[in-house]
Amino acid sequence: MSTDLSPIDKAKYAAARRASEMVEDGMRVGLGTGSTAAWLVRCLGERVRDEGLRFRAVPTSTRTAELAREVGIEVVSLGDAGWLELTIDGADEFDADLSLIKGGGGALLHEKIVATASDQMVVIADAAKEVDTLGRFPLPVEVIGFGWQATQALIEEALASLDVDGRDTKLRMDGDAPYTTDEGNRILDLQLGRIGDPRQMALVLNQIPGVVENGLFIDICDRVMIGHSDGRVETRDLATGTVTEDQADEGGNLFTDLDG
Template sequence: MTLDLPPIDIAKYVAAKRAADMVEDGMKVGLGTGSTAAWLVRCLAERVQEGLAIKGVPTSQRTARLAQEAGIELITLEEARWLDITIDGADEFDGELNLIKGGGGAHLQEKIVATASDLMVVIADVGKAVDALGAFPLPVEVLQFGWRTTQMLIEEMLVSTDVLGRSASLRMGGQTPFVTDEGNYVLDLHLHRIGHARQLTLMLNQIPGVVENGLFIDICDRVVIGHGDGRVVVRDINLGTEEVSHMESEAEDNLFRDL
């Protein structure tokens, strides 16, 4: 059946479906977190029902629940040790395939899983492409203990960096602070533009109380960009190639009715 979806969801779906086609029988697959990654889980589940044998390593409790409900066999990263491929979404990506991730608060596990993979593939709608990172708030996972001090140290450090904004806010989940799967808080840095992302990620992770930040530098190998008209662009940073195709926005209703 043809899905009756708005263009943004068609873009996410076709990107996820194209990336799911990159997964081969017997692979150990890192499963990302977020709205686009949820489409991926459903697309992989459809292939599993058709006979594809894979083992998935989820990057969050949310993804684990979704994958289990969809019938994908899960293992831990400790059991897998190393992965063939990780497929995940992104909040922003630039021309060098550097990313901002963590809008869903899972960037710590996402970064660990992505770096333990032979291939890291990002799936995104075309609106996530930017000339320079930073319009999306940069998530920084911090310990609950002394988080206000950590926030102060981050804001002081930002004075000497090439960014346009220098404020940090505690992410809330309703009336209480948002808490990650690891029991930490998230500070969102409102930077507007990041001049030197590679330098910033190193400086952030040197601050006491910082667990990990949402800058993914030199981690992504390939990005799959979906468009609302069904077009898909696959850009490979290592091969220097760009492939354009068109995918039909068709899927089984029972797999996608809750997205």
């Protein structure tokens, strides 16, 4: 493993490396978006090159699709793939119930569609992503561009009756212009501090006109693989309630051309 990587980057790599071993020939696999997912794609590309692994991938963003094609992975649409055996993705936060906040990379809508069209969703993350209560990371909410200010006002009104510590909402920007998702929508980031009832929050948000989807992933994640900087990977399986720990395969340096 590259000695130039930070401890957090080494942890992300370890989780990605270990998760890449779950992919088998002939599978249909959803590939997430973000820095950890990018390392997963690199690891899978190495297996395609060195082991002749063949599988069909459904990326959750144009960024992931471009990287997957670059490393030799076959990319197909979700419509062409149909149901998926496995989706592997990162998370901005996860709790003990494996509830997640996702969408920091702006792909929450595609990520949720792909994850729920899979037999199993596996999250790969470093230990810093674990929290006692969701909400420290801003909750992304994807909204349509038309009347987004009205949608924002309705969200802020709804937050007044929910169990949260903060109620600030901000339009995500990309430089001087609003950030635009792959579906042409915008994202509002909710600075909540703490979400007392994530399930209620998700239901309330998705009833507001103009909201396309929110970044709370409830009852979707089946397993989380937590990487550590020394190469250890802790795996928590929600269905079995088991926790296992092993060492990620210390392969070659896959990161010389990655931004991190």
